Structure formats: C-alpha cells, structure tokens
Amino acid sequence: MTVGIRDVARAAGVSTATVSRALGKGPVSDALREQVEAAVRATGYRPNLSARRLRSQAAQTIGLIVADIRNPFFTAVSRAVEDAAYQAGMRLILCNTGEDAEREALYLRLMQEERVTGVVFAPTRRTAERLRPEDFPFPLVLIDRTGPPGGHDGVVLDNVAAGAALVDHLVEQGYSRIGGLFGSTSSTARERCDGYLAAMRRHGLAPQVRTVLPDAEPAQGEVARWLAEPGRPEALVVSNGLILMGAVRAARAAGVAWPGGIALAGFDNEPWTELVEPGLTVIEQPVAEIGAQAMGLLFDRLKTPGQPVRKVVLSGRLIARGSTGRRS
Amino acid sequence: MTVGIRDVARAAGVSTATVSRALGKGPVSDALREQVEAAVRATGYRPNLSARRLRSQAAQTIGLIVADIRNPFFTAVSRAVEDAAYQAGMRLILCNTGEDAEREALYLRLMQEERVTGVVFAPTRRTAERLRPEDFPFPLVLIDRTGPPGGHDGVVLDNVAAGAALVDHLVEQGYSRIGGLFGSTSSTARERCDGYLAAMRRHGLAPQVRTVLPDAEPAQGEVARWLAEPGRPEALVVSNGLILMGAVRAARAAGVAWPGGIALAGFDNEPWTELVEPGLTVIEQPVAEIGAQAMGLLFDRLKTPGQPVRKVVLSGRLIARGSTGRRS
DNA sequence: ACGCGTTGTGAAAACGTTTTCATAGACAAC
DNA sequence: GTTGTCTATGAAAACGTTTTCACAACGCGT
Numbered sequence: 001m002t003v004g005i006r007d008v009a010r011a012a013g014v015s016t017a018t019v020s021r022a023l024g025k026g027p028v029s030d031a032l033r034e035q036v037e038a039a040v041r042a043t044g045y046r047p048n049l050s051a052r053r054l055r056s057q058a059a060q061t062i063g064l065i066v067a068d069i070r071n072p073f074f075t076a077v078s079r080a081v082e083d084a085a086y087q088a089g090m091r092l093i094l095c096n097t098g099e100d101a102e103r104e105a106l107y108l109r110l111m112q113e114e115r116v117t118g119v120v121f122a123p124t125r126r127t128a129e130r131l132r133p134e135d136f137p138f139p140l141v142l143i144d145r146t147g148p149p150g151g152h153d154g155v156v157l158d159n160v161a162a163g164a165a166l167v168d169h170l171v172e173q174g175y176s177r178i179g180g181l182f183g184s185t186s187s188t189a190r191e192r193c194d195g196y197l198a199a200m201r202r203h204g205l206a207p208q209v210r211t212v213l214p215d216a217e218p219a220q221g222e223v224a225r226w227l228a229e230p231g232r233p234e235a236l237v238v239s240n241g242l243i244l245m246g247a248v249r250a251a252r253a254a255g256v257a258w259p260g261g262i263a264l265a266g267f268d269n270e271p272w273t274e275l276v277e278p279g280l281t282v283i284e285q286p287v288a289e290i291g292a293q294a295m296g297l298l299f300d301r302l303k304t305p306g307q308p309v310r311k312v313v314l315s316g317r318l319i320a321r322g323s324t325g326r327r328s
Numbered sequence: 329m330t331v332g333i334r335d336v337a338r339a340a341g342v343s344t345a346t347v348s349r350a351l352g353k354g355p356v357s358d359a360l361r362e363q364v365e366a367a368v369r370a371t372g373y374r375p376n377l378s379a380r381r382l383r384s385q386a387a388q389t390i391g392l393i394v395a396d397i398r399n400p401f402f403t404a405v406s407r408a409v410e411d412a413a414y415q416a417g418m419r420l421i422l423c424n425t426g427e428d429a430e431r432e433a434l435y436l437r438l439m440q441e442e443r444v445t446g447v448v449f450a451p452t453r454r455t456a457e458r459l460r461p462e463d464f465p466f467p468l469v470l471i472d473r474t475g476p477p478g479g480h481d482g483v484v485l486d487n488v489a490a491g492a493a494l495v496d497h498l499v500e501q502g503y504s505r506i507g508g509l510f511g512s513t514s515s516t517a518r519e520r521c522d523g524y525l526a527a528m529r530r531h532g533l534a535p536q537v538r539t540v541l542p543d544a545e546p547a548q549g550e551v552a553r554w555l556a557e558p559g560r561p562e563a564l565v566v567s568n569g570l571i572l573m574g575a576v577r578a579a580r581a582a583g584v585a586w587p588g589g590i591a592l593a594g595f596d597n598e599p600w601t602e603l604v605e606p607g608l609t610v611i612e613q614p615v616a617e618i619g620a621q622a623m624g625l626l627f628d629r630l631k632t633p634g635q636p637v638r639k640v641v642l643s644g645r646l647i648a649r650g651s652t653g654r655r656s
Numbered sequence: 657a658c659g660c661g662t663t664g665t666g667a668a669a670a671c672g673t674t675t676t677c678a679t680a681g682a683c684a685a686c
Numbered sequence: 687g688t689t690g691t692c693t694a695t696g697a698a699a700a701c702g703t704t705t706t707c708a709c710a711a712c713g714c715g716t
Binding site: 330333334344345348349352354375376378379380381382383384385 | 701704706
C-alpha cells in the first residue's frame with residue numbers, strides 16, 4: 001500500500017540501512033547517495049515519523065499548554081514559540097486548558113505519553129504549586145506564571161514592579177482612591193496585586209482589592225457592580241488584557257467616561273488599547289521575547305541537563321495614555 | 329530505564345497482549361483487568377504513543393495550517409478546532425505559514441509524514457489553485473479560503489454577498505464615492521472584492537479598488553497614501569480585521585475623523601471594533617461555527633470517504649455601527 | 657457423549673524506521 | 687607479505703506497542 005523505506009531500498013538496489021543513512025547524516029558514498037535520492041523521487045517516499053520517533057527515541061516535538069489561545073498575550077507568545085520550534089525542526093502540539101486544573105493534568109500526562117522533547121506551560125496557581133520536577137522526564141519551562149522557587153526554569157514579567165508602577169503613575173496623575181481588580185487563578189495576578197498593595201501602602205493610601213475569573217465577561221460584571229456602589233474608586237488597576245476589556249465595556253455601558261469618570265490602567269499593549277479613545281494606559285509585555293526566551297531556556301536545559309534552575313525576569317514598559325490623564 | 333508494557337505484564341503476571349486489551353477495548357475478564365490496572369498504577373506505566381501509532385496506523389492527530397495565529401479570526405477558529413479535536417481524543421499540531429506558499433508546501437509534506445488523521449487548512453490563493461485531492465492520503469478541509477470547485481470539502485463565508493452588503497449599507501447611508509481595499513493573497517479577499525464590484529455596478533457607482541498584503545502595517549501605509557490623494561473616497565470597504573486596523577490607524581494618524589472624514593466598514597467583529605468610538609461597522613463571521621463545521625466535515629469524510637465533496641457556506645451578519653453613520 | 661460456537665488468553669508477528677554489529681575492501685605502515 | 691586501521695555497506699536486532707493466530711476451556715443443543 002504505502003511506500004516504505006524497503007521499497008526505496010529495492011528501487012535503489014541497496015539495503016534499508018543505506019537508505020536511512022543517505023537520508024540522514026550517515027557516511028555514504030556520493031554515488032549511492034544519488035541513487036537513493038533518485039529512488040526516493042521515483043517512489044514518492046515519505047518517511048513515517050512515528051516509526052522514526054519510536055526507533056530513535058527523539059520526538060522532535062514540543063508541547064505548549066496555555067489557558068486560552070484567544071487571550072492575545074498567549075497568542076503572541078505562542079507565535080514566538082512556534083517560530084523557534086519549527087526553526088529547530090520541531091513540531092508544536094497546542095493545548096488550551098481554560099484555567100482548569102484537571103485539563104492541565106490531562107495534558108501533562110499526554111505530553112509524557114507523547115515522549116515530547118519539552119514543554120512550555122502557563123499553569124494555574126493551583127497546579128504550579130504542586131509541580132515537581134522529578135515527575136517529568138522532559139524539561140518544563142513555565143511562562144507568565146511561576147511555581148515555587150527552585151522548581152522549574154521559567155520566564156516571567158517583573159509583576160510586582162509592574163503593578164506598583166501603575167499605582168505610582170496614577171498617584172502622580174493626582175489619583176488617590178485607586179481600586180485593584182485582579183485575576184483569581186494565576187500567580188501572576190497575585191504578584192501584580194502584591195505590587196499594587198505595596199505601592200498603595202507606600203503612598204499611604206487605602207487599597208481596595210477584588211478578584212475575578214480572568215476573562216472579559218466576569219470582569220465586566222464585577223466592574224459594573226463596583227461602579228454602581230457609593231464609594232466607588234476614581235481609578236482602577238486591572239491585571240490583564242481581558243479584564244481590561246471587561247472594565248472598558250462596563251464603563252461604557254454605565255455611561256462613565258474616562259479619565260473623568262474613572263481612570264483605567266492595565267496590562268498588555270494590545271493594538272486596540274491605543275485605538276480606543278483617549279487610549280488606555282498599559283504595561284507592555286515583551287511577548288515575543290517571552291516566547292523566544294522560554295524556548296532558549298528549554299534548549300539550554302536539553303543541552304546541559306544538570307545546570308541550576310534559571311528564572312528569567314523581564315521588565316514591562318509603562319505606556320501612558322489618555323485613560324489616566326491628570327485628575328482635574 | 330523507562331517502564332513499558334512488558335513490565336506491566338510481568339508485574340500483573342499476564343501477557344503483554346492481555347495488558348494491551350485491558351487498557352484498550354479488547355475482551356478481558358474482570359479479574360485480570362483489575363490486576364492489570366493495579367500493575368499500571370504500581371509501575372507508573374505510560375503508553376508510548378509513537379509505538380501505538382506505528383502499530384495501529386491511527387495517528388489520532390489533526391493538523392491545523394493557517395496564515396498567522398495572531399489574526400483573531402484564525403485564533404478563534406483554531407480554538408473551536410482544538411476543542412473538537414480533543415473532544416474526539418485527538419491532538420492538534422499547529423502551523424503558521426505567514427501566507428508563504430513554500431511554507432505551506434513544507435507543512436503539507438510534514439502532515440503526510442506524520443500520517444495525520446486529517447488537516448484543516450486556510451491556503452493562499454496560489455496554493456489553493458494547485459491543490460489536488462489525490463495528492464493527499466488524508467481528508468483535507470479548507471476553511472476561510474476555497475479552492476477550485478469540486479476539489480476539497482470546505483467551509484467559507486458567503487463572501488460575495490458580504491462584500492455587497494457592506495456597499496449596500498454604505499449607499500443606503502448616503503455614500504457614493506466608495507473605495508475598496510482588499511487582501512492580495514486569498515480567494516476570500518477576491519470574492520469580497522467581487523461582491524463589492526457587483527454592488528457598485530448595480531448602484532451605478534464607479535469602483536476604486538486597491539490590494540495590499542493582508543496585515544496591519546501594509547494596510548496602514550496604503551490607506552495613508554490614499555487619504556493624501558486629491559480624489560480620495562468618502563468611504564472605505566476593507567476585507568479583513570487586520571486591514572481594518574491599519575485603516576483606523578491611518579485615519580487617526582492623518583487626523584481624519586469618521587464617519588465625517590471617511591466612513592469605514594470591514595470584516596471580523598473583534599471586541600475592539602465595538603470599543604473604538606463611534607464603533608466600526610463590520611460583517612461578523614461565525615468563527616466558532618466555522619471551526620466546528622470544519623471538524624464536522626472532516627469526521628464525516630473519515631466515516632464515509634466516498635461521499636461527494638461538500639462546501640458549507642455560512643452567512644455573515646452585518647453589524648452597523650457609528651463608523652458608517654449617515655452622510656451629512 | 658459428541659460436536660460447535662464463544663470467550664479469554666498467550667505466543668509471536670507486524671508496524672517502519674534507526675542503529676548495532678559484522679565484514680569486505682582499500683590503503684598505509686612495518 | 688603481513689598486520690592494522692579505516693570506510694562503506696548489508697544483515698539483523700531493536701524500539702514499544704497492537705493484532706493475528708492458535709488453542710484451551712466452557713456452555714449449549716443434539
């Protein structure tokens with residue numbers, strides 16, 4: 001039925017071993033190599049990667065496990081990861097967990113069964129805490145979210161500093177009743193909250209924190225409720241792009257303009273944050289570099305398994321726009 | 329080193345065949361099945377999927393090949409495809425081509441070598457034209473873009489109708505000098521252009537068409553140039569979300585307000601199109617359904633290989649917003 | 657008591673490669 | 687001329703499963 005390496009061997013008048021070597025990097029005379037290549041063209045042979053993987057024990061595959069590819073942060077990171085992977089001759093298996101610990105476990109098990117070369121993973125806080133390196137036969141690089149210190153390689157934003165930077169900026173612009181709305185599932189959101197709290201304390205201001213599932217709809221609901229309350233904040237710091245979108249929606253729906261009605265500052269410099277008047281103040285994450293660094297860490301560990309665990313901490317960049325204009 | 333099925337068999341005191349059957353669906357007595365399950369737990373056995381695939385000739389893998397996962401249309405579709413795939417117990421291999429025909433060919437070859445169960449593919453026009461079913465040993469479902477009639481199953485938008493609908497809407501709102509800016513690489517863009525042209529003709533208006541690489545930067549540049557010309561249009565129809573973003577950017581940069589300065593209408597109801605004042609008029613595509621239908625077609629063809637080629641044509645929905653407000 | 661299908665099991669073949677091992681030949685050194 | 691070190695090659699083992707095949711044990715109708 002399907003043409004295999006033995007068909008090629010027969011057509012070229014050589015052994016299967018020689019075909020394998022000619023196609024790979026083994027030592028073969030130029031004459032035979034050409035014969036083999038001709039035979040490959042003649043037969044239309046395509047190697048069977050499952051067989052190759054089984055025999056050579058090298059999957060040449062990396063797994064990418066994120067909460068939701070529709071989150072533009074993960075979209076951008078995944079693109080960088082994919083580029084690096086294919087550049088290294090590896091394929092990418094994509095998994096969306098929807099912030100669900102059970103699916104995380106399921107996919108991690110799947111990765112073991114695939115015998116993948118490595119995994120890039122953005123875990124929920126719950127999973128990150130019980131992630132033990134010795135349970136995984138492959139390098140596991142954490143992105144965006146981080147686990148207990150010393151566990152796995154990872155690349156994250158300096159979330160505490162970023163959270164504080166937003167507060168500092170708002171204070172500088174004349175705001176003092178600053179609320180914080182953070183995602184409930186990730187260590188990242190918690191760190192950003194920590195930064196927020198530290199900065200508020202430093203400025204002698206009273207923090208108001210709420211948490212929410214990190215998606216647009218829950219965030220919109222929570223902000224709508226918040227805006228309707230009597231002592232509502234003058235400014236809001238939120239912990240990611242989806243929540244920011246929910247907040248914008250809620251403010252629009254409530255007819256609250258900004259920065260007049262409520263100042264808004266968040267994370268992720270998505271294209272639309274510049275476009276929605278008068279522009280949203282955000283911390284820009286170096287998304288492409290996060291993905292590239294993650295793959296870098298992964299390849300390094302493959303090359304030098306014994307090396308100490310490394311965490312790359314990247315800095316965000318504050319982009320001030322109209323949504324945090326000076327308080328009048 | 330790594331624990332295999334024979335280790336489990338030894339631990340359970342049975343043959344490897346029995347282990348395989350106990351884990352799969354073969355007939356095994358309850359007693360032995362329990363013994364096997366215990367042995368699996370005890371040994372921490374994880375099946376090797378490469379070996380399983382090699383032997384059973386069922387890859388349980390579907391490939392997804394798109395231009396760029398960062399295009400929100402593809403992001404949303406891919407999420408739907410992934411959901412359907414994992415629900416059916418299959419994994420997803422993701423590939424970005426960047427609208428490059430060479431990479432498309434590369435990835436299609438990769439899919440053959442992976443012996444995938446099926447592929448969902450959004451080809452460039454160039455590739456779509458030379459896509460012959462007999463070259464592929466697996467079902468290939470085209471999304472968004474379409475090939476020559478009768479070639480492959482596919483699910484697309486009714487692009488001609490959608491392109492015309494935007495023109496009709498603009499005419500109704502009082503515009504007559506309506507330009508069209510379309511992507512240069514996809515059949516989709518061409519069809520939307522056809523719809524635009526037909527509608528313009530029907531209304532007795534003179535069309536002005538330009539094409540551009542379907543990404544935000546090229547589009548922004550083209551629109552900026554266009555706006556600077558003397559006989560510039562009063563309204564612009566563009567063929568996808570990225571181009572729309574470029575157009576908005578260019579209008580902003582040129583200080584041209586809308587709908588006053590230039591009316592804007594495009595495709596893809598991304599969240600930000602509602603948020604950027606006064607809202608952008610777009611054709612909404614049923615992204616989730618496109619992905620789901622594609623997988624449906626794929627599974628149908630696996631079940632009934634001989635059935636005639638099917639093309640599912642879905643309708644877009646016009647969402648009128650402020651960007652095409654009545655011409656004053 | 658006999659044949660006969662059914663069911664559960666194990667031995668061994670098969671899947672399509674890569675890799676190990678053995679060997680034949682070429683060439684250099686003594 | 688013998689020995690030794692290469693290099694290119696082929697035969698066969700190996701990778702870890704599933705599947706085929708053979709067979710024993712069992713219940714059933716005659």
